[in-house]
């Protein structure tokens with residue numbers, strides 16, 4: 194079974210009335226992919242509507258055309274979002290093409306919901322309630338073989354990224370990495386222990402794991418913890434035997450909305466943070482928001498800064514939602530961007546909103562300022578330079594970050610060294626409007642410095 198829709202078509206299957214045609218184009222837009230409806234391809238080729246083909250040539254003829262269209266579309270590149278009709282999975286040839294080329298998501302619905310949506314539509318198979326229900330029961334087992342299952346847009350994106358909301362005990366692998374604190378709080382057994390927090394992200398810890406793990410090439414490493422633990426474990430998995438599978442089980446808000454999604458993994462060097470790493474997408478990310486119940490307030494605030502960042506990028510006040518929905522929406526937002534641009538050549542840089550300033554403040558403090566506080570301040574600077582004073586006030590209200598006491602020249606030097614500065618110009622992610630990020634090198638250095646200085650006590 195496919196683990197995610199990276200480099201694969203995202204195929205939507207499910208009963209008629211599940212909402213595939215509504216959701217498909219939205220999903221395609223979020224993933225920056227083309228949307229293809231197999232029914233529309235059939236209609237264009239036959240120069241007749243599906244109902245007309247059914248009525249004048251019969252179902253068998255329609256199924257043959259549908260199968261050919263599905264197989265042709267699935268063989269095409271680049272990967273698209275492909276909607277299949279409710280009966281398309283009846284074809285073994287189509288199912289084989291899906292297994293080879295697609296990550297298949299079952300857009301689930303109940304028979305009653307589906308009937309409410311399609312009765313009276315004149316569709317050939319939606320004229321009799323009893324026959325409709327029988328057909329639903331008959332087809333359900335085939336839908337349930339899909340790689341993932343979803344009920345809405347966010348659900349489909351999360352499934353496509355291999356992100357599952359489930360009890361963390363469901364994450365099964367061959368070895369487990371955690372820090373002692375997390376392992377004890379949540380009764381995680383038989384673990385390879387790593388130090389808590391950033392101290393885990395060292396070459397020495399990676400080496401220790403490489404030497405003590407006894408996994409085969411097919412082995413799966415599970416990491417339970419915050420971003421530090423998952424960054425280290427993911428990096429260890431990326432290089433162990435040239436790459437083994439790994440499962441991220443994020444236990445912090447930062448991890449659940451950000452670090453455990455998208456496959457950026459790595460460690461720090463004395464010269465700087467995250468200087469050695471890889472792109473190694475987790476086979477699964479298992480999110481269990483109950484893990485957050487033991488999270489100290491300060492760690493929660495760190496996460497809230499990333500939630501606010503995501504809300505500004507999405508153009509929606511996601512920070513106002515309850516924890517489960519907050520995490521789900523933020524995780525889906527990041528997952529969509531990363532599926533769209535896994536190697537950060539383009540839109541993935543938007544996730545750095547506020548971070549150029551944040552990294553400068555963190556570095557100038559010798560990494561004593563927590564990332565979340567630095568991000569909160571960085572967002573203020575980015576919003577001010579974007580000319581969005583109203584939004585800056587909201588950030589101030591929600592996160593209330595206190596200016597930090599660091600040396601101004603050291604912070605400015607760090608900002609100019611940041612990897613986003615190219616050819617002597619400072620590249621910043623700003624917002625044209627909430628929901629409309631843009632990357633610019635046009636801001637005068639003096640204004641950037643002024644914005645940075647305003648964050649320093």
Ligand SMILES: NC(=O)c1ccc[n+]([C@@H]2O[C@H](COP(=O)([O-])OP(=O)(O)OC[C@H]3O[C@@H](n4cnc5c(N)ncnc54)[C@H](O)[C@@H]3O)[C@@H](O)[C@H]2O)c1
Nearest residue numbers: 374389390391419420421444445447448452457484487488
């Ligand atoms: N890979 C990415 O895309 C990405 C994105 C964002 C951040 N990161 C990285 O993540 C790291 C920060 O991760 P973090 O903010 O999750 O913190 P963390 O992993 O450093 O953990 C902080 C502390 O929280 C404790 N903790 C973890 N889960 C807990 C729980 N459920 N209950 C109580 N205590 C718990 C840990 O023991 C640790 O002491 C940084 O190194 C950052 O660079 C990576």
Ligand SMILES: [Zn+2]
Nearest residue numbers: 499548564568
């Ligand atoms: Zn961050």
